[in-house]
Amino acid sequence: MSTDVQGPPPEATEPEEETGSEVALAAPEVIANSLGEYARIWLSRIRNGDSGALPVIAGLIVIVIYFQVRSSLFLSAGNLVNLAGQAAWIAVLGMAEVFVLLLGEIDLSIGYTAPLGATFTCWLLLPPHPAPWPLAVLVGLAVPAIFSGLEGLIVTRLRLPSFVVTLAGQLLALGLLLEVMDSAAPSGGGTIRLYPGVLADLYSSSVSPVAGWIVMAAAVAGAGALFLVRDTRRRASNLTAPPLSVTVLKIAAMAVAGVVVVLVGNTNRGVGFTVVRGVPWVVLVVVVVVFAWSVLLGRTRFGRYVYAIGGNAEAARRAGISLTRIRVLAFTLCGLTAGIMGIIYTSYLGSVSTGVQGGQLVLLAVAAGVIGGTSLFGGRGKMVGAVLGGLIVAVIYNGLELLGLGAAPQYIWTAVVLLAAVTVDTLARRRSSTA
Amino acid sequence: MTTPSAEGARPADAGRASSPHPLVTGATDGKDAMDTPDHTQDPAPQGGTDPQASTEPPASDGAQPLLRLVDVGKSFGPVRVLNHITLDIPPGLVTAVVGDNGAGKSTLIKTISGIYTQDEGQILWQGRQVHLHTPKDATDLGIATVYQDLALCDNLDIVANMFLGREEVKHFQLDEIGMEKAARKTLADLSVVTVRSVRQPVGSLSGGQRQAVAVARAVMREAKLVILDEPTAALGVTQTRVVLDLIKRLKSQNIAVIVISHNLNDVQSVADRIAVLRLGRLVAVGSASQYDAESIVDLMTTGTSKRLAAAPAEPSAGSSREH
Numbered sequence: 001m002s003t004d005v006q007g008p009p010p011e012a013t014e015p016e017e018e019t020g021s022e023v024a025l026a027a028p029e030v031i032a033n034s035l036g037e038y039a040r041i042w043l044s045r046i047r048n049g050d051s052g053a054l055p056v057i058a059g060l061i062v063i064v065i066y067f068q069v070r071s072s073l074f075l076s077a078g079n080l081v082n083l084a085g086q087a088a089w090i091a092v093l094g095m096a097e098v099f100v101l102l103l104g105e106i107d108l109s110i111g112y113t114a115p116l117g118a119t120f121t122c123w124l125l126l127p128p129h130p131a132p133w134p135l136a137v138l139v140g141l142a143v144p145a146i147f148s149g150l151e152g153l154i155v156t157r158l159r160l161p162s163f164v165v166t167l168a169g170q171l172l173a174l175g176l177l178l179e180v181m182d183s184a185a186p187s188g189g190g191t192i193r194l195y196p197g198v199l200a201d202l203y204s205s206s207v208s209p210v211a212g213w214i215v216m217a218a219a220v221a222g223a224g225a226l227f228l229v230r231d232t233r234r235r236a237s238n239l240t241a242p243p244l245s246v247t248v249l250k251i252a253a254m255a256v257a258g259v260v261v262v263l264v265g266n267t268n269r270g271v272g273f274t275v276v277r278g279v280p281w282v283v284l285v286v287v288v289v290v291f292a293w294s295v296l297l298g299r300t301r302f303g304r305y306v307y308a309i310g311g312n313a314e315a316a317r318r319a320g321i322s323l324t325r326i327r328v329l330a331f332t333l334c335g336l337t338a339g340i341m342g343i344i345y346t347s348y349l350g351s352v353s354t355g356v357q358g359g360q361l362v363l364l365a366v367a368a369g370v371i372g373g374t375s376l377f378g379g380r381g382k383m384v385g386a387v388l389g390g391l392i393v394a395v396i397y398n399g400l401e402l403l404g405l406g407a408a409p410q411y412i413w414t415a416v417v418l419l420a421a422v423t424v425d426t427l428a429r430r431r432s433s434t435a
Numbered sequence: 436m437t438t439p440s441a442e443g444a445r446p447a448d449a450g451r452a453s454s455p456h457p458l459v460t461g462a463t464d465g466k467d468a469m470d471t472p473d474h475t476q477d478p479a480p481q482g483g484t485d486p487q488a489s490t491e492p493p494a495s496d497g498a499q500p501l502l503r504l505v506d507v508g509k510s511f512g513p514v515r516v517l518n519h520i521t522l523d524i525p526p527g528l529v530t531a532v533v534g535d536n537g538a539g540k541s542t543l544i545k546t547i548s549g550i551y552t553q554d555e556g557q558i559l560w561q562g563r564q565v566h567l568h569t570p571k572d573a574t575d576l577g578i579a580t581v582y583q584d585l586a587l588c589d590n591l592d593i594v595a596n597m598f599l600g601r602e603e604v605k606h607f608q609l610d611e612i613g614m615e616k617a618a619r620k621t622l623a624d625l626s627v628v629t630v631r632s633v634r635q636p637v638g639s640l641s642g643g644q645r646q647a648v649a650v651a652r653a654v655m656r657e658a659k660l661v662i663l664d665e666p667t668a669a670l671g672v673t674q675t676r677v678v679l680d681l682i683k684r685l686k687s688q689n690i691a692v693i694v695i696s697h698n699l700n701d702v703q704s705v706a707d708r709i710a711v712l713r714l715g716r717l718v719a720v721g722s723a724s725q726y727d728a729e730s731i732v733d734l735m736t737t738g739t740s741k742r743l744a745a746a747p748a749e750p751s752a753g754s755s756r757e758h
Binding site: 233234237238239240295299300301304307308310311312314315316318319320321379380 | 570571584585586587588589590591595599600601602604607608609612615616619632634
C-alpha cells in the first residue's frame with residue numbers, strides 16, 4: 001500500500017501505484033477480507049480525510065477525559081443529561097446545514113428562521129384558544145421550510161451565491177421575527193412563552209426507565225438485524241460484504257453506546273428528595289431525525305442526487321438530474337430541520353425571544369457539520385457526523401462552563417476546533433485532487 | 436447503392452472543389468462508404484446550388500447505415516462551422532473523425548448528440564429521419580456521448596456513477612445489490628478487470644479506468660452508437676492501450692463507435708473508417724487502411740493529399756453499384 005499516492009495517478013503510472021491509491025481511497029467495507037486488512041485500509045483512508053466517524057469519536061473522548069480530569073462533576077448523570085439537552089439542538093441545526101453543505105452551498109438564515117417558526121408555534125399554543133399541538137408544530141416547521149425553499153429557488157434560478165442570498169435571508173428573518181413577535185406577544189417585551197404541554201415536555205419530561213430499556217434494545221436489535229441481513233444478501237448475490245467480525249464489532253459498539261445512554265438517563269439526577277429518572281424525550285427525537293435523514297440521504301434517489309450535485313453538478317445535469325428541483329428540495333429540508341431545532345430550542349429555553357443569537361446559532365451549526373466531517377466544498381459528509389460534531393461543540397461549552405470559565409474561552413475553543421476541522425477538510429481535498 | 440444525384444452533383448461542384456479526389460456524397464450506403472477507399476468527400480457544395488439534399492432517397496436496402504448525416508450545416512452567427520456534411524456511420528464499426536483545431540469535430544458530435552441542432556440538412560437514424568433537439572433525444576435513440584471531461588462524480592463510487600440519473604429502486608430504496616451486479620457484469624463484458632472494487636470512488640481511479648467507467652455507463656444504457664471525444668488525450672501509454680482495447684470490445688459487441696481524436700496512431704490502430712474534417716468540410720472519408728499518417732495529415736491541413744492521387748478515381752460510382 002503506497003503512502004504517498006492518492007487520487008488519480010498521473011499518466012503512465014505503474015500498476016502497483018494505482019492499486020495503492022485505490023486501496024487508500026476505497027471504503028474498507030468493500031475490499032477488506034479480514035479485520036486486520038480492514039484496519040490497515042481504514043488507517044490509510046484517515047490520511048485522505050475520508051475516514052468516517054471514528055476520528056471524531058476519538059477526539060470527543062479526548063475532550064471528555066480532559067474535562068473529567070479537571071472537574072469530577074463532568075461525567076455525573078445530571079450533567080450528562082444536561083449536556084445531551086444542549087447537544088440536541090446544536091446537532092439538529094447541524095443536520096439542517098448538512099443538506100445544503102452537501103450541495104456545496106450554505107444557509108445562513110436558519111438561525112433566525114428557526115425561532116421565527118417557533119414563534120408561530122408558541123403563538124398558536126397561547127392559552128385562551130390553543131390550537132392542537134401537531135398543527136402548531138406543522139406551522140413551526142413549514143415557515144422555515146418555505147423560507148429556505150424560496151432562498152434555494154433564488155440561488156438556483158438567479159445563480160446567486162447562497163452565502164449572500166441567505167445572509168439577506170438572515171436579516172429578513174430577523175425582521176420578520178421582530179414583526180411577528182409584536183403581533184404574537186404585544187406586551188411580552190420581545191418574548192413569547194411556550195405554554196406547558198407536549199412540546200415543553202420534550203426537555204422537562206423523560207421516557208420511563210423501563211420504556212427506555214425497551215426502546216434502546218429494540219433499536220439496537222433492529223439496526224443489528226438490518227446490518228446482518230444486508231451482509232447476508234450481498235454474500236448471497238456473490239458481492240463482497242464486510243467481514244463478519246467488523247459487523248459484529250459495530251453492533252457491539254452500538255449496544256454499548258445505547259446501554260450507556262439509558263444507564264445514565266435512568267440514574268436519579270434529582271436534587272434533594274425529588275427523583276428524576278429516565279432518558280429525556282428530546283434524545284429520542286434526535287435519534288429519530290438522524291435515522292430518517294440518514295435513510296433519505298443514503299438510500300434514496302434524492303440523497304444520491306444531493307451527493308452527485310455536490311460532487312460534480314455538471315455531471316449530474318448531464319445525467320438528466322433536475323438541479324433546480326434537488327437544490328430547492330435540499331434547501332427546503334434544511335429549513336424543515338431548522339424548524340425542528342426551533343421547537344427543540346424553544347422547549348429547552350421555555351420561550352422564544354427576539355434576542356436570540358441567530359447568527360451565532362447558525363455558525364455553531366456549520367461548525368457541528370464541518371467538525372463532523374461534512375465538506376464545505378460539497379459532496380462529502382453524513383448526518384451522523386453532524387450529531388457527533390454537535391456533541392463536540394456542546395461538550396466544549398458545557399465543560400468550560402462547568403470549570404467556571406466564561407464566554408471568552410467558549411468562543412475561542414470552538415473557533416480553534418472549527419478551524420482545525422476546516423483545515424483537515426481542505427487539506428484532504430487538496431491532497432486527493434493534486435496527488 | 437449510389438444515387439443518381441451523386442454523379443449529378445459532381446460536375447456542378449467540380450470547379451470549386453479544392454480536392455482533386457472524386458466527389459462522392461455520403462449517399463452511398465454504409466458498406467459502400469467503408470469498402471470503397473477512394474470515396475473522398477465533396478468539400479463544397481454551397482447551400483442552394485445543390486439539389487441532393489432534397490432529392491436524395493435514403494438507402495432502402497438491408498445494409499443501411501446506423502446513422503446518416505445528409506448535407507448537415509451549422510453556423511454560429513456569420514461563422515459557418517459545418518458545411519454540407521454528408522456522412523454515414525455504419526453499425527458495428529469504428530469511425531474516426533479527425534481534423535485540426537477548429538475543423539468542426541466538436542460541433543459535429545454535438546449536433547449528433549443533440550446539444551446543437553443543425554441549421555440545415557437531415558439526420559437519419561436507421562433510415563428514419565430524426566430531430567435531435569436535446570441530448571435526451573439522442574440518448575433515447577441509443578446515441579451515447581462520452582465527452583472529454585467524462586462527467587463523472589469523483590465522490591461517488593463506480594456503481595453510483597454508472598447508474599447516475601437512472602437508479603433502480605426497490606421497496607422505496609435504491610436497489611444497491613441489483614445495480615452492483617449489473618455494473619459488474621457490464622464492466623466484465625467490456626473486459627475492464629483492473630478495478631479492484633466497483634464500490635470505490637471514481638476519484639481514486641486512473642485516467643483509463645475513468646474512461647472505462649464513462650464508456651461502461653454509456654453501454655449499459657443500451658447505446659447503439661458511442662461517441663468518444665478525445666478519449667486518449669490525457670492518457671499515458673498504458674492507459675491509452677486500455678482505452679483502445681475498450682473500443683475494440685465495443686465493436687465486438689456490435690456497437691458503432693465514433694472516435695474524435697488528434698492522435699493518428701490511435702486512430703490507425705482502432706478505426707475501420709476515417710473521416711477527415713477541415714474548416715467545417717468533410718474532405719475525405721473512407722476505409723482506414725487506405726490512409727497512412729502522412730496522407731491524413733495532408734488532408735487535415737490542406738484538404739488534399741498528393742499521396743492519395745494515385746488512388747483510383749473513376750470507379751467510385753462503378754464500385755458502388757457492385758453492391
